[in-house]
Amino acid sequence: MLSGLFESRENLEKALQSFNGTLLFISHDRYFINKLADKVSEVEDCQITNYIGTYDEYR
Numbered sequence: 654m655l656s657g658l659f660e661s662r663e664n665l666e667k668a669l670q671s672f673n674g675t676l677l678f679i680s681h682d683r684y685f686i687n688k689l690a691d692k693v694s695e696v697e698d699c700q701i702t703n704y705i706g707t708y709d710e711y712r
Contacts (some may be wrong), residue, residue, distance in 0.1 A: 666685070666688055666689065669689055670688070670689065676689065683708055683709075686707070686708040687707045687708050687709055690707060690708060691705070691706065691707070692704065692705055692706070693706070693707075693708055693711040695711075
C-alpha cells in the first residue's frame, strides 16, 4: 500500500515539474514545496511578500 502512495506522489511531482504554466499551491509539506517551488509568497496582515527560491531559502 505505501509503495503505491510513494509512486503516486512521484508521478504527481513529475507531472507538476513538467508543467510549463504557473502553479499556485498551499502545502505544509516542506519536501513537496522544495521540490516544486522556485518562488514563495507569504501572506501576513493582508500583505503579500514574494521571495525567490525554495522554501528552505525563504526560511
